[in-house]
Amino acid sequence: MTRTKASASVATASNALLELTHVGKVYGSKGALTCALDDVSLAVRTGEFVAIMGPSGSGKSTLLNCVATIDTPTSGTIELDGRDVTRLRRADLAQFRREELGFVFQDSNLLDTLTGFENIALALTLRGVAPHEVDERVRACASRLEVEGVLDKFPGQMSGGQRQRVAACRAIVGSPKLILADEPTGALDSKNTAVLLDVLDQMNRDMGATILMVTHDAYAAAHSTRTVFVRDGRLFNELRRGESTVNDYYQRIMEVMAFLGGDLDAR
Amino acid sequence: MLARLALRNVRRAGRDYAIYFITVALGIAMFYAFNAVRGQAALLDALSADAARMVELLDMFVKLFSVVVACVLGFLVVYANRFLIRRRRREFGTYLLLGMSAGRVSRVLLIETALVGLASLAAGLVLGIAISQGLSFATAALMGTTMTRYRFVVSTDAIAFTTVCLLAIFAVSSLVDVIYIRRCRLVDLCSPHQASERAGIRHVGVRAAAFVASLALLACAYWQLKVNGLQEADPHFWAATALMLVGTFLFFWSAAGFAVLVLSRSRSAYLRGIRAFTVRQLSSKINTAFASMGVVCVMLFFALTTASVGMGLLELFSGNIREATRYDATLTASCSFAEGDPAQGELEAARGDIAAYLSGRAAGFGDLVRASAQVDYLACDLTYQTLTDQVRDASRLMDASVLDRVKRSQVWFVSQSQYNASVALIGEKSLDLAPDEFAVDNTFASTNALADALADPAVRISVAGHDLHAARGARHVSLDTSAIPDTPLVVVIGDDVAAGIRLRGDAVASSHLNLAYASDREAGDRRLAQLLSQALPLADGATPASDAIEDQFEPAPWPVTSAATANQMRDQATGLRMVIVYVALYIGFIMLVATAAVLAIQQLSETSDSLERYRRLFDLGCEPRTIARSLRTQTVIYFCAPLVLAACHTACAVLVLSGSLFEPLGTNPSGLIAIAAGSIAGVYALYLVATYQLSRGIVLASLRPRRSE
Numbered sequence: 001m002t003r004t005k006a007s008a009s010v011a012t013a014s015n016a017l018l019e020l021t022h023v024g025k026v027y028g029s030k031g032a033l034t035c036a037l038d039d040v041s042l043a044v045r046t047g048e049f050v051a052i053m054g055p056s057g058s059g060k061s062t063l064l065n066c067v068a069t070i071d072t073p074t075s076g077t078i079e080l081d082g083r084d085v086t087r088l089r090r091a092d093l094a095q096f097r098r099e100e101l102g103f104v105f106q107d108s109n110l111l112d113t114l115t116g117f118e119n120i121a122l123a124l125t126l127r128g129v130a131p132h133e134v135d136e137r138v139r140a141c142a143s144r145l146e147v148e149g150v151l152d153k154f155p156g157q158m159s160g161g162q163r164q165r166v167a168a169c170r171a172i173v174g175s176p177k178l179i180l181a182d183e184p185t186g187a188l189d190s191k192n193t194a195v196l197l198d199v200l201d202q203m204n205r206d207m208g209a210t211i212l213m214v215t216h217d218a219y220a221a222a223h224s225t226r227t228v229f230v231r232d233g234r235l236f237n238e239l240r241r242g243e244s245t246v247n248d249y250y251q252r253i254m255e256v257m258a259f260l261g262g263d264l265d266a267r
Numbered sequence: 268m269l270a271r272l273a274l275r276n277v278r279r280a281g282r283d284y285a286i287y288f289i290t291v292a293l294g295i296a297m298f299y300a301f302n303a304v305r306g307q308a309a310l311l312d313a314l315s316a317d318a319a320r321m322v323e324l325l326d327m328f329v330k331l332f333s334v335v336v337a338c339v340l341g342f343l344v345v346y347a348n349r350f351l352i353r354r355r356r357r358e359f360g361t362y363l364l365l366g367m368s369a370g371r372v373s374r375v376l377l378i379e380t381a382l383v384g385l386a387s388l389a390a391g392l393v394l395g396i397a398i399s400q401g402l403s404f405a406t407a408a409l410m411g412t413t414m415t416r417y418r419f420v421v422s423t424d425a426i427a428f429t430t431v432c433l434l435a436i437f438a439v440s441s442l443v444d445v446i447y448i449r450r451c452r453l454v455d456l457c458s459p460h461q462a463s464e465r466a467g468i469r470h471v472g473v474r475a476a477a478f479v480a481s482l483a484l485l486a487c488a489y490w491q492l493k494v495n496g497l498q499e500a501d502p503h504f505w506a507a508t509a510l511m512l513v514g515t516f517l518f519f520w521s522a523a524g525f526a527v528l529v530l531s532r533s534r535s536a537y538l539r540g541i542r543a544f545t546v547r548q549l550s551s552k553i554n555t556a557f558a559s560m561g562v563v564c565v566m567l568f569f570a571l572t573t574a575s576v577g578m579g580l581l582e583l584f585s586g587n588i589r590e591a592t593r594y595d596a597t598l599t600a601s602c603s604f605a606e607g608d609p610a611q612g613e614l615e616a617a618r619g620d621i622a623a624y625l626s627g628r629a630a631g632f633g634d635l636v637r638a639s640a641q642v643d644y645l646a647c648d649l650t651y652q653t654l655t656d657q658v659r660d661a662s663r664l665m666d667a668s669v670l671d672r673v674k675r676s677q678v679w680f681v682s683q684s685q686y687n688a689s690v691a692l693i694g695e696k697s698l699d700l701a702p703d704e705f706a707v708d709n710t711f712a713s714t715n716a717l718a719d720a721l722a723d724p725a726v727r728i729s730v731a732g733h734d735l736h737a738a739r740g741a742r743h744v745s746l747d748t749s750a751i752p753d754t755p756l757v758v759v760i761g762d763d764v765a766a767g768i769r770l771r772g773d774a775v776a777s778s779h780l781n782l783a784y785a786s787d788r789e790a791g792d793r794r795l796a797q798l799l800s801q802a803l804p805l806a807d808g809a810t811p812a813s814d815a816i817e818d819q820f821e822p823a824p825w826p827v828t829s830a831a832t833a834n835q836m837r838d839q840a841t842g843l844r845m846v847i848v849y850v851a852l853y854i855g856f857i858m859l860v861a862t863a864a865v866l867a868i869q870q871l872s873e874t875s876d877s878l879e880r881y882r883r884l885f886d887l888g889c890e891p892r893t894i895a896r897s898l899r900t901q902t903v904i905y906f907c908a909p910l911v912l913a914a915c916h917t918a919c920a921v922l923v924l925s926g927s928l929f930e931p932l933g934t935n936p937s938g939l940i941a942i943a944a945g946s947i948a949g950v951y952a953l954y955l956v957a958t959y960q961l962s963r964g965i966v967l968a969s970l971r972p973r974r975s976e
Binding site for chain 1: 534535536537538539540541542543544547548551880883884885886887888889890891
């Protein structure tokens with residue numbers, strides 16, 4: 001395993017890149033309170049690939065949105081690299097997102113009016129990276145994820161797998177501290193699911209990315225290095241892949257799921 | 268129940284209705300104001316018969332164009348409704364899903380638009396009544412009269428007409444809406460995504476080549492227009508029109524591709540912030556809407572040209588009316604007789620003396636005039652070419668086409684004694700020619716410079732056996748009363764030379780009897796009309812078609828073909844001026860509002876279609892203010908692109924027109940055109956700002972934190 005960049009930024013006492021401490025999130029007014037997150041504490045170390053699993057309504061997306069600064073928790077702190085993101089001023093949120101985080105969304109979430117190149121470059125130009133550097137970094141990243149061939153194509157002209165690779169490229173090209181993936185396989189067929197999971201794997205193993213992924217798909221979770229189970233807003237259990245194969249790991253995840261109560265995707 | 272729902276919807280969607288409201292209200296205001304001009308004109312002091320007829324004429328034009336305006340407004344209402352339905356399709360989908368019938372859904376929409384329509388009718392009428400009060404002062408100024416008895420009036424006729432038109436518009440638009448909603452499929456209304464994802468522009472190279480071609484086409488069109496000179500609808504004109512249309516549409520089809528090609532080549536300009544996004548967003552929008560951009564551009568061109576040309580003509584008609592009407596009245600005999608015309612016999616019997624003939628037929632003629640002077644224009648197979656050929660660089664002095672026409676026309680001679688008698692009536696000093704001299708008199712603007720060049724002793728002419736040279740210094744004294752100064756390069760010669768020309772029987776080309784009344788002009792005009800009807804009774808005892816002076820008598824090639832009085836010419840000129848200005852303003856303004864509204868609605872629907880894209884940018888960490896800036900750039904360019912091209916077209920048309928029409932007639936309307944351009948820019952800017960504010964509101968609202976599951 002090659003840890004190319006992130007190891008330098010490990011600074012906190014617990015050696016964690018992301019640290020959630022007693023995070024709670026309550027929706028609604030006095031009459032009808034909904035508790036989406038209840039005293040969640042979680043630490044993610046640099047280079048980890050953590051999957052958060054849970055059924056619909058378990059609070060897993062709320063958790064991700066709080067880390068993404070798209071939503072704010074009602075209690076607790078979320079520290080990224082020693083910085084409490086819940087205390088960021090509204091004006092600084094956008095800057096924080098574009099400089100520290102990378103996103104992989106459910107659908108590839110590329111802008112349909114931009115070419116592959118321009119979509120990837122957006123992550124850099126938004127940060128104010130110098131134009132001559134942009135070209136170089138986009139091409140380098142595209143060649144690692146094998147999408148150089150579609151850089152001049154529009155998303156509408158790409159296959160689903162190519163779109164996911166371009167989206168992954170956009171997420172990682174700015175070397176963010178943390179990559180967040182929200183149900184990345186939710187809208188994909190099995191072939192493209194496999195492609196995307198490969199890419200995430202590759203980003204994690206070869207490019208040293210730290211990934212936090214929300215999913216209800218056990219197969220997707222089986223590609224992570226650690227799976228955290230959430231239910232009714234609370235952390236419920238945790239599995240580490242260790243040295244086991246994808247299949248073994250998958251079996252273990254399925255066991256926990258069965259224990260949790262069958263179908264996680266009970267909609 | 269439905270009404271309550273509709274009322275709540277209007278309150279909630281108030282912002283969406285803003286463009287709709289502004290457009291209908293402005294349209295109604297203009298509609299009312301111009302239809303009320305006739306009622307307002309009743310307030311004016313002293314409105315002569317001619318001026319009153321001009322007001323009637325204006326009213327007729329306004330009514331006529333109001334039909335066009337109503338159609339344009341109707342189209343806009345339908346178009347705006349379509350935008351509202353699209354924007355709220357999920358809401359309507361929900362109603363349908365809940366089991367509401369399509370009929371009831373359309374009724375909700377109908378009540379909503381009726382509510383907004385009523386509000387805009389009220390606002391429009393209030394604004395229109397305010398504008399019409401201002402217009403009545405403008406009318407007074409344009410008609411050269413005053414309004415001492417001003418009071419606040421509201422034209423019930425105009426209100427009724429406006430309301431009826433609005434009701435008709437609503438009837439039609441509701442019908443279209445109902446049909447549209449009934450034909451919508453529920454699945455389309457409820458699906459979260461817009462029908463299809465939009466691809467970026469492909470084949471950028473082809474577009475870039477097409478862009479160059481479109482510029483070439485437009486250059487050709489301008490050139491053809493210059494050749495045509497906007498004088499007549501010859502093949503050059505149609506070629507120019509076709510080239511301009513094709514060039515305009517091709518321009519919008521290809522401009523976006525060209526811009527992308529050029530900009531994306533320059534990496535350092537392109538790869539900054541979300542500039543690439545802005546460029547792509549705009550280009551894909553212009554690319555899909557190129558046809559409507561073309562239509563908008565052509566409509567803007569019409570609006571701009573109507574306003575500019577109207578202003579140019581205004582200057583033309585108001586410029587020299589005083590100079591043109593120095594005699595109280597002029598009676599003109601065309602002297603162009605048909606074979607065996609009895610008028611020719613009359614001419615010979617009276618030895619060509621119109622005043623004597625009229626005195627003989629109507630006893631009061633001697634009392635009417637203090638003095639009169641007859642000017643006969645004589646011709647003798649000599650064209651102006653003999654004179655102009657002696658002037659160096661004559662083509663430098665005037666437009667080539669005008670010079671060409673001058674060269675081919677016959678020289679008009681006037682005897683010194685007739686000339687002096689006529690100019691004495693208006694207190695100009697008389698002419699004293701040496702035996703071998705001739706003088707040049709001219710008041711026609713386009714030949715003034717030529718007249719000055721001809722008044723050079725080196726210019727010689729041989730006529731009726733006399734060799735003459737020009738006296739130094741051209742004269743610029745009018746020899747008749749007419750709508751514009753039109754004394755055309757008249758050559759004044761000694762009486763003996765004139766007598767020599769007269770030896771030919773048909774030397775008189777036309778005769779003009781200039782009158783100086785014994786009384787004031789108004790009484791004189793009335794008396795003249797009476798005397799003419801007495802001296803030259805209408806054929807078969809017909810009753811006059813109007814009380815205008817030219818309808819009182821039977822015209823003949825001699826003694827009187829037409830009569831023009833100073834008062835009548837002035838009233839007509841001011842009236843015509845008013846008609847032109849008002850019609851140009853009315854049409855120009857409505858077209859402008861229409862195009863601006865179409866652009867605004869398109870930009871707003873574009874924004875709501877693109878919300879998902881803005882949301883993605885925001886999620887990637889783009890600042891809302893960066894997004895707003897991109898939106899501003901998009902709106903400004905989207906509005907300005909058709910305006911700039913239309914302004915180029917207009918500039919070309921107005922320049923050609925000023926070469927062929929304004930300059931020969933000696934007017935320079937650039938000041939007024941600048942005012943027209945300024946007001947157009949103002950209205951356009953209003954729509955631009957409103958559109959930006961609205962779309963910014965829509966986008967920022969959609970960027971609020973997303974509800975988690």
